[in-house]
Amino acid sequence: MEEKFIYLDYAATTPMRPEVVEVMTPYFTKEFGNPSSLYTLGRNARGAIEDARDRVAAFIGADSREIVFTSGGTEADNFAIKGVAYANEKKGKHIIATPIEHHAVLEPCHFLNKRGFELTYLPVDEHGIVDPADVEKAITDTTVLVSVMHANNEVGTIEPLEEISKVTRAKGVYLHTDAVQTFGHIPVNVNDLGVDLLSVSAHKLYGPKGVGVLYIRRGTRMVSFMQGGSQENNRRAGTHNVAGIVGFAKAVEIAEREMAAEATRLAELRDHLIRGIFEKIPNSRLNGHPSKRLPNNVSMCLVGAEGEAILLSLDMEGISASSGSACTSGTLDPSHVLLAMGIPAEIAHSSLRLTLGKETTKEDIDYVLDILPPTIERLRAMSPLDASWGKSKC
Amino acid sequence: MYSEKVMEHFRNPRNVGEVENPDGVGEVGNPTCGDLMRITIKVKDDKIEDIKFKTLGCGAAIATSSMITELAIGKPLAEAEKISRQDIADSLDGLPPQKMHCSVLAADGLREAIKDYRSKSGTEEK
Numbered sequence: 001m002e003e004k005f006i007y008l009d010y011a012a013t014t015p016m017r018p019e020v021v022e023v024m025t026p027y028f029t030k031e032f033g034n035p036s037s038l039y040t041l042g043r044n045a046r047g048a049i050e051d052a053r054d055r056v057a058a059f060i061g062a063d064s065r066e067i068v069f070t071s072g073g074t075e076a077d078n079f080a081i082k083g084v085a086y087a088n089e090k091k092g093k094h095i096i097a098t099p100i101e102h103h104a105v106l107e108p109c110h111f112l113n114k115r116g117f118e119l120t121y122l123p124v125d126e127h128g129i130v131d132p133a134d135v136e137k138a139i140t141d142t143t144v145l146v147s148v149m150h151a152n153n154e155v156g157t158i159e160p161l162e163e164i165s166k167v168t169r170a171k172g173v174y175l176h177t178d179a180v181q182t183f184g185h186i187p188v189n190v191n192d193l194g195v196d197l198l199s200v201s202a203h204k205l206y207g208p209k210g211v212g213v214l215y216i217r218r219g220t221r222m223v224s225f226m227q228g229g230s231q232e233n234n235r236r237a238g239t240h241n242v243a244g245i246v247g248f249a250k251a252v253e254i255a256e257r258e259m260a261a262e263a264t265r266l267a268e269l270r271d272h273l274i275r276g277i278f279e280k281i282p283n284s285r286l287n288g289h290p291s292k293r294l295p296n297n298v299s300m301c302l303v304g305a306e307g308e309a310i311l312l313s314l315d316m317e318g319i320s321a322s323s324g325s326a327c328t329s330g331t332l333d334p335s336h337v338l339l340a341m342g343i344p345a346e347i348a349h350s351s352l353r354l355t356l357g358k359e360t361t362k363e364d365i366d367y368v369l370d371i372l373p374p375t376i377e378r379l380r381a382m383s384p385l386d387a388s389w390g391k392s393k394c
Numbered sequence: 395m396y397s398e399k400v401m402e403h404f405r406n407p408r409n410v411g412e413v414e415n416p417d418g419v420g421e422v423g424n425p426t427c428g429d430l431m432r433i434t435i436k437v438k439d440d441k442i443e444d445i446k447f448k449t450l451g452c453g454a455a456i457a458t459s460s461m462i463t464e465l466a467i468g469k470p471l472a473e474a475e476k477i478s479r480q481d482i483a484d485s486l487d488g489l490p491p492q493k494m495h496c497s498v499l500a501a502d503g504l505r506e507a508i509k510d511y512r513s514k515s516g517t518e519e520k
Contacts, residue, residue: 306452307452309451309455312453346425346428382407383449383450384432385430
C-alpha cells in the first residue's frame with residue numbers, strides 16, 4: 001500500500017510550482033550576471049529584476065518604484081518597523097501594534113521598545129479583530145507607525161485595514177501591514193487597503209524561499225535597512241537574489257490567474273472540514289472569525305488533548321499539521337495569538353492548525369475527518385482530567 | 395527533534411490507565427502549563443508491584459510517563475524514588491532541552507505517589 005502523505009501546513013510554506021523552478025533555473029547558470037554590471041550579462045539580469053518588479057507592483061496597485069526586494073517576509077517586517085521608527089524619531093518615538101502579530105513584527109517592536117521607543121498594543125476581540133476606534137484612541141502626538149497584519153497566520157482572521165487606514169491617514173501616521181498570509185491568496189491592493197508599507201514573502205504562494213518584498217508608498221520617510229551598494233535605490237544594499245526574484249514574479253503571475261477560483265475551492269473545503277470536526281469531535285471550538293477568515297485556514301481547539309501530541313499523532317497517519325504557527329513550535333508557551341484573544345491557557349494548549357492549498361482534495365479532507373476523531377479520543381482517554389475537565393483548579 | 399525511542403513510547407505508551415484500588419497516587423503539573431500527570435501504584439513487600447499513568451501533555455510528557463512506569467515496575471520503593479530526570483531522559487535516548495521539564499514531571503509524579511503510599515500506610519521513611 002502506498003504511504004499516505006497529506007500536507008496541510010500551507011501557511012508554513014508551500015511547494016514551488018514546476019513553472020517557477022523552470023524560469024529560475026537559467027539564472028543560476030547561464031544568466032548568472034550581477035544585475036549591477038553594465039555589460040550584456042548584467043543588463044539581462046537587471047532586465048529580469050525590473051520585469052519582476054513591474055509585475056509585483058501591478059498586482060498590488062503600486063508603482064514599480066515603490067517595490068523593494070528583500071530576503072523574505074521577516075526582513076520586510078523588520079525593515080518597515082525599524083526603518084520608519086528611526087527615520088521619524090524627530091516627530092516621535094511611539095509605535096503601535098497588535099498583540100497577535102507574527103514574531104517578525106513583534107520582535108523588532110520589542111527591540112525598539114528596549115531602546116527608548118514607546119510601544120502600545122491594540123486590544124483584539126475574541127475573534128482576533130482590531131477595532132478601528134481603538135486605533136484612534138491609541139494614537140498620540142508622538143505616534144509614527146501603526147502595524148496591523150492583513151490576516152493572522154495562526155487563526156486566519158482578516159483585519160479591517162480599509163477602516164483602520166482611514167484613521168491612520170486622518171492622523172497622519174504611517175500604517176504597515178504584514179500581508180504574508182494574504183498576498184497571492186485573496187485580493188491585496190495597497191490603495192484599497194490604504195496602507196503605506198506592506199510585507200510579502202514568496203514561499204507562501206508557491207514561490208522560492210529567501211525572497212520577499214516591502215512595498216513602501218512614495219514619500220514615506222525611511223532609513224535604509226542594509227548599508228552597502230546602491231541597490232534598490234539605496235534602500236536595501238546587497239546583490240539581488242536574481243533567480244529568487246524571477247521565481248517570485250512567476251508565482252505572482254500564476255496567482256493572478258488562479259487566485260479567485262482557488263480561494264472559492266479552498267473555502268468550500270475549509271468549511272467542510274470545520275463542519276466535520278464540529279460534528280465528529282465533541283468539545284471542539286473554532287479559533288478566529290467564522291467568516292472574515294483566510295479561505296485555507298482551519299484553526300481549532302480540541303479541548304482535552306494537547307496540540308503537539310495531536311500533530312505527532314496525525315504525522316503517524318501521514319498528515320502534516322501544525323499546532324499554532326510553525327515558527328513557535330519548540331517553545332512551551334501556548335500561542336500568544338490565542339492568549340491575546342482571551343482564550344484560557346489550558347484551552348489554548350489544545351490548538352491545531354490545518355491550512356489547505358493547491359494539492360488538497362475533498363478526499364484528503366475526508367481522510368482527516370476519519371483519522372482526527374479517534375486520535376483525539378485516544379489522547380483524551382489518556383488524560384487524567386477526562387470528565388472533570390475545566391473543573392479542576394490549577 | 396525527538397529520538398526514535400521517544401516516538402516509540404509516544405506511539406505505544408506502556409501502562410496507560412489507573413491501577414485498581416491504588417496504594418499511592420501522585421498528581422503533578424497543571425493544565426495551564428499544558429502538562430498534567432497522574433501516577434497510581436500498587437505496592438507489595440515494599441516493591442512497586444503495579445504502576446499506571448494518565449497524562450495530558452505533549453509527546454515528551456507522554457513518553458516520559460510511559461518510560462518511568464517501565465523503570466519503576468518491580469523496583470523497591472527506596473530505589474524507585476531515586477529515579478532521576480536524567481535517568482528517564484537517558485532511557486529515552488535523550489530529550490530536547492526545552493522538554494527536560496517533562497522528565498522532571500514524571501520523576502516528581504512517581505515520588506508523589508510513593509509519598510502518598512507512605513503517608514497512607516504509615517510507613518514514612520525513618
